[in-house]
Amino acid sequence: MTGLSRRTFMAATGVGLVAPGIVTAAAAAGPNPRVEEVVGRSGVRAYLLREPSTPFISVRFVFADAGAAQDPPEKAGLANMASGLLDEGAGPYDSGSFRAALEDNAIRLSFDADRDGFSGRLETLNENRDLAVELLMLALTEPRFEEEAVERIRAQILTELRRRESDPNDRAGLAWFREAFGAHPYARAVRGTPETVAAITREDLVELTRTRLARGNLHVGVAGDITPGELADLLDAAFGSLPEAPQLPPVPATTLQRAGVVVEPLPVPQSVVVFGHEGIDRHDPDFYAAYVANYILGGGGFSSRLTEEIREKRGLVYGVYSYLMDLVHCPLWMGGLATSNENVKTAIGLVARECRRMAEGDVGEKDVADAKTYLIGSFPLRFTSNDSVARMLVTMSVQKLGRDYLERRNAYIEALTPEDVRRVCARLFSRDILIAVAGQPEGLEPTRAG
Template structure:
């Protein structure tokens, strides 16, 4: 019953961007914290990111961070997994843990009435994880089942080939979930070491939204993070996109091939990033009006959908796209993508495309602030890429300021049709491997 009430409160918490007033605080313990006070509803959303993530997996132990993360809520202190879940449910608290290539994400939602108890339970999970043998084997079996299923999905096979070629020898080049072999070999000691390496105060970012004051928030964060180690190992340095232009085929028996394609990208800190983001929306962002959707789907019926994204890791950048097409039409689809890339690089975008992209991007931005938890996540993301607190107010003005000249200059600068690398899983007709 309490959990249903909590869900209803979450749905009601939808402040507009203009109402988001971010306070930047530092706790007595020295932790930086961004806070949005919202006292109209009695709950709090908390987001914590620890920089490092799965990229800190040691060589030969790929998947350690992923398996470790799945075990944080599987017992801590004197509570086994069942006891911990019972305690959390009794508080109507919601905790989630997820590891990415560059960060460990910890999300928590709790009612004001039992906030102290919920914080104490989460603190226990973050400082006294048990990694019981039965829990390790149960979660390991789940991970292994997922890895085995992934080997039968062409999209996964294409993605694995793409990133392995793009970032060879680097953690970005392999699946953060690991392989059947690496996950099967992980020991309890490996998981304990992964936990110690990743969850440290160094590179820690915190966002809180909801029914608490600045004084309460700083005290809460210090209590929650008490006992967390000060520092740990650092991830490997910057790596450039290494895959050469061409086609790389993963033979897989399926009537429809799946392609992952791309080349070197652009970073957050680049002064042309906003122009590149608008360009990406025009090429293959959200919606049916992108150039790739028009050329591949609407005009030729070669695919149901096509998309592109700017991938920005802590230590690498890429422009990455994907689409699926029947084996008999994949070769034509690849040529269409190359032609679109070349046309943008040479001729740029149209004024109509630019205005449509800017209208979409400025219109959808406020919709991201659809609850306290989402606002907390946005604030942490902003901190991680060194954006100022008032970015939420001015972000759309940065998009509006992008001119046709800006986009076309950036298109000529970053789009390299000859460098497009296609990893294709399937049995496409009329295409041969051109990448050794």
């Protein structure tokens, strides 16, 4: 189960040792990545990267457009609650025996939900693969949703929601999305509220699995010791009995509803700030230039401008970051920081100033060259395990990047010129920013624009 998550950028610069069960960086991101597309008799497709050295596989899958944006407003948190219940008993297994079957056989099975998708993860040794696939199939097609499990998971969610009411990170994030999207489903909390979670019934959970989980919106990525023929059989066994097509109303495209500053009063000595505006779509020709621009501004860890100006020069924060967020119906540029209440206004002003500098073209050739060197050189570090490879493969499928994306990706970045990045900075960073603050910021008044 999940809520608002922050995408982070890896700061390591070298390739680590290869542990058992790990796909090598060279295999994943070398000149011939060997990604294969496998299709089962049921029509289910998967991207596969084979690593036969260890008898172990990782499977990642996503049901696109089946996430929290599909939850009815009065049942917000439904997808999140379902993700916590699918492995709490299915078919002939009650909750205890299902969990025992996973743990006794070293099988890892979990589910998750975000705004756009409903996802899952399976990891197993080959000797237990048949059982693992059976448990996955049962979880997706015959979940029991027994009263004890439903009420136990509901209680856990309600406890977590109560805890998060005093968490400035959560409060700032929720406020940002609420103000940014108004009546759009993206405005609602992925975890829901105490009132909406209390309203969810067993029938709602059954309806979710019946209407949202189907072969037609399924994307799969697999890494490890499995042949294409074996994977085709796995796809049919795990997913072949799902409905052919989901029954999903369309989620409308949207834009940010406002800019300005919103304050969530919270009695804490340090405020949390979430900021952002509309980003650039993953398939926009300017995406890679925006990716490099964001690295320079706030995605590069200690080498970023925001860190240099706000942390290193002035000591106002321990960390500040920004990133591109790939929401399907409204891509975003987002960021965040935390600082003492008396420094919030100054820190926010510095974020706005650095955005203006970027928008006005203050980006040098060395800035761009250094960013390109890091983003190309660090790419193999995303492939440190079978699971990280499977996660990349399923992302490639969901975002329709193509089976050869791993071969093409670095060339897109290498081809960028400083002029490309400056042009896109003017497009990306000239937009008005929406800022949400949770805490007791001194001298900062709520404002409204847009």
